[in-house]
Structures are given as C-alpha cells and as structure tokens.
Amino acid sequence: MPPRRSRQPEPGPARTTGAAAPTWAGAAADPTPAEPHPPSVPAVPALRARERPAAFRRLWRFYLPLAASDLLMAASEMAVNAGIARLAAPDLSLAAYGAVIATCLLIESPVIMLLHAGNALATHPQALRRLQQFTLLLAGALTALHGALAFTGLFDLYFRRTLGLDPALLAMVRPAFAVMLPWTAAIAWRRLHQGLLIRHGHTAVASRGTVIRLGTLATVMAVTGGALNLPGAVAGCAGLAAAVTAECAYVYGYARRWMNRSGWTRPVEATPQPAGREGRAGAGSPSAPARPVPAPGTAGPPAPAHAATLSWRALLGFYIPLALTSITTFAARPVLTALLARAADATLALAAWPVVWSTVLVFMLPMRTVEQVTIAHGDRDGGPSDPVRGFALRVGLGGAAAMALLAATPAAGPYLTVMVGVGGAVAAAAKAGLLAMIPVPVVVALASCEAGRLVRARRTLFIHAAAVANVAVLAGTALLVRTLAPASPGTRIAATALIAAYLAEWGVLARGARRAAQAPAGPEGSPSQDGGAQAMGAPGT
Known part of the structure; x- marks a missing residue:
C-alpha cells in the first residue's frame, strides 16, 4: 500500500504549533488565537509581495464591522442635530444643545473606559462583580455631580460665568441639561457589559444596541418636539437620555441571559467551553457559552479558567490612568x-x-x-x-x-x-x-x-x-x-x-x-x- 501523502497547505501565512509558533506580546504560543481578534498577520521584517493582498483582506x-458600528454611533449625533434644526427656535436650540452635550460628555468621560475594563478584566464572575460594584460607585458619584450642576447654584457658576453663555441660551440650557440626568449612569452600565460581551465573542450586540438607540431617539424626539412642541434642545436631550437608557436595557438584558446560561450568576468561577460547542451556539446568540478569551493586552491564548481575585487595588491601578486620559480628551x-x-x-x-x-x-x-x-x-x-x-x-x-x-x-x-x-x-x-x-x-x-x-x-x-x-x-x-x-x-x-x-x-x-x-x-x-x-x-x- 503506497504511503499516504500529506495534504499541502493553502498559500498564505503559515500557522505553526509548539514552541516555534508566532506569539503576541506577553502571550504564550498558540496556533489558534481566540476571537474576537482574528488570526494576526505575522510580525516579520517584510511581507512578500504575494502575501500583501491577503494581509490587506x-x-x-x-x-469593517467595527467601522460600521462607529458610523451608526456618529449617525445618532447627526440625527439629533437634524431633528433640532426642524423644531422650534432651531438656531438657539442648536447653540444650547452644543453647550449641554459638551458638558455631559465631560461629566461622562470617566466611565468611557469601562468598555476597556469589562473587556480586559471580566475574566471570571468575581471580577465582574467587582467591576459592577465599581461602576455603581463611579456612576452614582458622577450622576450626583450632574444633579448638583443642574439644580443648584453651580449651574450659574459654570454655564454663565465659566462658559460665558448669554441669558437667552441659559434659559434653554437649564431644562435640556436637567433631562440628561440619566445619561452617565446608563452609559456606564451599558459599556461595562458591552466589554464583557465583546471579550466573550458577542460583538454583534454593539451594533444592535446602536440601532435600538437610534430608533428610540427618533421616537422620543418626534413626540416631545412634534406633539408636545418642546424647544428643540430639550426635545433632543430628552431623546438622547431615553435612547441611551433603552440601549443600556437591551445590552444588560442580553448580558444577563448570557451569564445565566454560562453559569456566571452562580457563586463559582466560569470555565471556558470548548470551541466546538461555541461554534454550534454562535457568537451572536445569548445561549452561546463563554468562549476562550485573549489575555489582556494580547490577541493570543485564553486566560486561565480560575483567574486570581480582582482586588480594588488592582482595579484602580488599571482604571485610573485610563480615566485620566479620557477626561483630558473630553x-x-x-x-x-x-x-x-x-x-x-x-x-x-x-x-x-x-x-x-x-x-x-x-x-x-x-x-x-x-x-x-x-x-x-x-x-x-x-x-x-x-x-x-x-x-x-x-x-x-x-x-x-x-x-x-x-x-x-x-x-x-x-x-x-x-x-x-x-x-x-x-x-x-x-x-x-x-x-x-x-x-x-x-x-x-x-x-x-x-x-x-x-x-x-x-x-x-x-x-x-x-x-x-x-x-x-x-x-x-x-x-x-x-x-x-x-x-x-x-x-x-x-x-x-x-x-x-x-x-x-x-x-x-x-x-x-x-x-x-x-x-x-x-x-x-x-x-x-x-x-x-x-x-x-x-x-x-
């Protein structure tokens, strides 16, 4: 019987196993990096000309999927401006909305990096519970700050004296800023659980949530601005507050269903499931179990099934530098x-x-x-x-x-x-x-x-x-x-x-x-x- 011939590999960057496998920074060798990151382009001094088209593909x-989600996110801000321009007092309302949203984004900025935290640190149930506690404390403090700015003398100090807005704008800014009170807490809770879901392969949730956000925004703006005839800035801010709340409810509901099916709500640490079982459930379904995930900072092999307890010191050491960068940017x-x-x-x-x-x-x-x-x-x-x-x-x-x-x-x-x-x-x-x-x-x-x-x-x-x-x-x-x-x-x-x-x-x-x-x-x-x-x-x- 003739010897069996081995199957020739298809053209393209070769995958290797064992000690010779290409590795990521800080990661052990692994022939099949876990999603959401697809296989990495080999870090070599130069790609051969015939390999470059495959690398670009x-x-x-x-x-493209991540860029599509970004485009939907940008569309929500365009929708607010387009809606305000069609409601009562458009010029004054657009000016008031610009002042309100700039301030809301600054207050919200410390929670932006919760997406990073959920993605990098939510490796087991105890870490997620610690992150949830941290999120509630942070979001509660920032919501209290928002309330103080909206309903105390700090409003006049900040918007009139610091920003220099005139009285006509201030009269419209005050109610618009007040209705944005749920903004920071809803975004904080949603981004934490989005990070958890993205880490475990459920990347489609982000774009679905953005679609829900856009639909809610359009509906609330039509009711408040059209039927109730509220000023454009107030209608736009009410729509935004309702939209981020609806998106938060969808993402958290999805995350809860996934956690229930994956055992994350029980007082035991989750064990990553084999890739075959994950493949049958599909990354876009809440019934899919937790897939093996990359170690923080890499696109490589999964983290240990029973990771070390996430302490407050480790969490704050991770998060504070990121929050400072976010605050500076916003x-x-x-x-x-x-x-x-x-x-x-x-x-x-x-x-x-x-x-x-x-x-x-x-x-x-x-x-x-x-x-x-x-x-x-x-x-x-x-x-x-x-x-x-x-x-x-x-x-x-x-x-x-x-x-x-x-x-x-x-x-x-x-x-x-x-x-x-x-x-x-x-x-x-x-x-x-x-x-x-x-x-x-x-x-x-x-x-x-x-x-x-x-x-x-x-x-x-x-x-x-x-x-x-x-x-x-x-x-x-x-x-x-x-x-x-x-x-x-x-x-x-x-x-x-x-x-x-x-x-x-x-x-x-x-x-x-x-x-x-x-x-x-x-x-x-x-x-x-x-x-x-x-x-x-x-x-x-």
Missing part, C-alpha cells in the same frame, strides 16, 4: 464651547458648530478604529513593510477624500439645507468649518495607528501625554488665532485649532511609537499598561 475583514469640547461663546459671531458659531462636529464624526470615528486593527495585527517595529501602516494611510486618505466630496462640492448645499435642515448664515458657517476640517480623517487614522502600536508595546504613558498635548495645543491655537484675527468666524477658529491639536497628538504618539520600537516591551500582564488593548468598541458614548 484580513485587515479589511477585521476593520475636556476639549467645553474648551471649544467657551472659545466659540467668545467669538465675534458667538451665537452663529455655537449654532453651526454642532452641525460641523457631528458631520466630522461620521468620517473621523471609523479612523479611530484603526487603533484596534493595529493592536491585533500590527508589527511592533512598525517598519515601512508593516501592512497596518499602509492600511491606516489608505483608510485615512479615503476618509479625507469622502469628506472633501461632501464639503468641497455642490453636494454641501443640499446636505446642509435638506438633510441637516439648516440654512442661511448657519449653513454658510457650517460649510466653512467643514472645508477647514477635511484633513482631519487622515491625521486621526495615522495617529490611531501609532496609538495602537504603543498599546502593543505597553507604553501607554505616551497616549496620555498625547491627549494632554491635544488639549493644550487646541486652547493655545484658538486663543492665538482669535487674538491675531478677532473677526474670524468662530467655526473657522475652532477647525484650525482642532487640526493643530490632532497634529500635535499624532506627533507625540509617533515619537512614542519610535521609542517603543527600540526598547523591550513592558512587563507581562501589567494591567495598568495595556488598558486599551482590548477596546473593541468605538471611542465615544
């Missing part, structure tokens, strides 16, 4: 609001800027997803042959080209007047801001690539430094432009300052990535150094 398959919006309120065309600029920013988010948020592609697939040295660097450049140029097609062509007119519903001076100011912001997608894509490389190398200090540089350059540039050209439109001042801020952020991240490529990686398993490694959702709310 792999990157696109990873990127501080930019109140800074911009204060600068716009002092521009020569203050009311017009405050009305036009939410339209500009919500449009830019549609093109910018998918660029932030490049960070997740780099974390899962990038080479640590980031050389010119690294496919992720080329991928980031292509994505960024594509985003900038798409934005130019909207802002720099006749399509801008119908978009602003028909889709968004603004006209006259507000539309002209918004178009000026959009034209100035065209370079933003490519700068953000390249900066996100460098940030992902820093996370892989566990050099996250540079990420915080980049956020500080962003806000500092934003404020400094805006003040400089306003001093040198005091008659400049507010939207143009804000756009110029933002581009300078993103360039500064990119510069700090690029320098950090170069230094990280020349140094050994950080200590394995240090949770405070790989906080962003597991963030699969969009940066945002």
Whole structure:
C-alpha cells in the first residue's frame, strides 16, 4: 500500500504549533488565537509581495464591522442635530444643545473606559462583580455631580460665568441639561457589559444596541418636539437620555441571559467551553457559552479558567490612568464651547458648530478604529513593510477624500439645507468649518495607528501625554488665532485649532511609537499598561 501523502497547505501565512509558533506580546504560543481578534498577520521584517493582498483582506475583514458600528454611533449625533434644526427656535436650540452635550460628555468621560475594563478584566464572575460594584460607585458619584450642576447654584457658576453663555441660551440650557440626568449612569452600565460581551465573542450586540438607540431617539424626539412642541434642545436631550437608557436595557438584558446560561450568576468561577460547542451556539446568540478569551493586552491564548481575585487595588491601578486620559480628551469640547461663546459671531458659531462636529464624526470615528486593527495585527517595529501602516494611510486618505466630496462640492448645499435642515448664515458657517476640517480623517487614522502600536508595546504613558498635548495645543491655537484675527468666524477658529491639536497628538504618539520600537516591551500582564488593548468598541458614548 503506497504511503499516504500529506495534504499541502493553502498559500498564505503559515500557522505553526509548539514552541516555534508566532506569539503576541506577553502571550504564550498558540496556533489558534481566540476571537474576537482574528488570526494576526505575522510580525516579520517584510511581507512578500504575494502575501500583501491577503494581509490587506484580513485587515479589511477585521476593520469593517467595527467601522460600521462607529458610523451608526456618529449617525445618532447627526440625527439629533437634524431633528433640532426642524423644531422650534432651531438656531438657539442648536447653540444650547452644543453647550449641554459638551458638558455631559465631560461629566461622562470617566466611565468611557469601562468598555476597556469589562473587556480586559471580566475574566471570571468575581471580577465582574467587582467591576459592577465599581461602576455603581463611579456612576452614582458622577450622576450626583450632574444633579448638583443642574439644580443648584453651580449651574450659574459654570454655564454663565465659566462658559460665558448669554441669558437667552441659559434659559434653554437649564431644562435640556436637567433631562440628561440619566445619561452617565446608563452609559456606564451599558459599556461595562458591552466589554464583557465583546471579550466573550458577542460583538454583534454593539451594533444592535446602536440601532435600538437610534430608533428610540427618533421616537422620543418626534413626540416631545412634534406633539408636545418642546424647544428643540430639550426635545433632543430628552431623546438622547431615553435612547441611551433603552440601549443600556437591551445590552444588560442580553448580558444577563448570557451569564445565566454560562453559569456566571452562580457563586463559582466560569470555565471556558470548548470551541466546538461555541461554534454550534454562535457568537451572536445569548445561549452561546463563554468562549476562550485573549489575555489582556494580547490577541493570543485564553486566560486561565480560575483567574486570581480582582482586588480594588488592582482595579484602580488599571482604571485610573485610563480615566485620566479620557477626561483630558473630553475636556476639549467645553474648551471649544467657551472659545466659540467668545467669538465675534458667538451665537452663529455655537449654532453651526454642532452641525460641523457631528458631520466630522461620521468620517473621523471609523479612523479611530484603526487603533484596534493595529493592536491585533500590527508589527511592533512598525517598519515601512508593516501592512497596518499602509492600511491606516489608505483608510485615512479615503476618509479625507469622502469628506472633501461632501464639503468641497455642490453636494454641501443640499446636505446642509435638506438633510441637516439648516440654512442661511448657519449653513454658510457650517460649510466653512467643514472645508477647514477635511484633513482631519487622515491625521486621526495615522495617529490611531501609532496609538495602537504603543498599546502593543505597553507604553501607554505616551497616549496620555498625547491627549494632554491635544488639549493644550487646541486652547493655545484658538486663543492665538482669535487674538491675531478677532473677526474670524468662530467655526473657522475652532477647525484650525482642532487640526493643530490632532497634529500635535499624532506627533507625540509617533515619537512614542519610535521609542517603543527600540526598547523591550513592558512587563507581562501589567494591567495598568495595556488598558486599551482590548477596546473593541468605538471611542465615544
């Protein structure tokens, strides 16, 4: 009987087993990395020319579902602006909404990284319970702060004296800000459980929840603004508060069903199930058991079934640096609001800027997803042959080209007047801001690539430094432009300052990535150094 011939492998990057297998930073060798990260592109000095198309296809398959979720997230802010523009007192309402949402995002900023915490730390039931306790304490404190700002003398101190809003705006800001009271708590609880679900392979929940959010937003705005004839800012904020609450209820209900079926509600630690059983249930079903998950900061093998107890000290050591970065980043919006309120065309600029920013988010948020592609697939040295660097450049140029097609062509007119519903001076100011912001997608894509490389190398200090540089350059540039050209439109001042801020952020991240490529990686398993490694959702709310 002739000897049996072995089956030849298909072309493409080879998988190996045992000690020779390619590994991730801080991970043991494993031939089949667990989802949600697909198999990583091998970290080799150069990819052969015939392997590059396959590498790019792999990157696109990873990127597109996450980018789609980001687009839906950006659509919710566009929907609010379009709805407000069609309700009573649109110009005043848009200006009031811009001030309210900037403040709400700043209050909410410490809970944004709960997505990272749930994804990286929720490895067993005790860790999840500790995270839930932490979330309740953090969300409760921030909700109390929101209530104090809304219902005490702090309202006048912050909105009138600090932001410099005029009395007509303040009268509309007060009720709009009050109805946003559930905002932070709903987002905190939802992001924690989204992180848990993403870690265990249920990535479709994020996009489904966003669809529920959009539907609730449209319904509540139609009722409050149309039937009840409330001011546009109040109707928009009521819609947002109801939308994030509905999304939270859906995600938590899904997570509860998954935990019940997976044994996470019992006082025993969950044991990862074999991949075969997971495959029958499907990653999109609550009946699917917990799949093996990557170790924090890697795209590699699963964590131990019985992980060590998550202490308060370890949790705070992980979370505080991430929260500080988030707070620094979100501080930019109140800074911009204060600068716009002092521009020569203050009311017009405050009305036009939410339209500009919500449009830019549609093109910018998918660029932030490049960070997740780099974390899962990038080479640590980031050389010119690294496919992720080329991928980031292509994505960024594509985003900038798409934005130019909207802002720099006749399509801008119908978009602003028909889709968004603004006209006259507000539309002209918004178009000026959009034209100035065209370079933003490519700068953000390249900066996100460098940030992902820093996370892989566990050099996250540079990420915080980049956020500080962003806000500092934003404020400094805006003040400089306003001093040198005091008659400049507010939207143009804000756009110029933002581009300078993103360039500064990119510069700090690029320098950090170069230094990280020349140094050994950080200590394995240090949770405070790989906080962003597991963030699969969009940066945002």
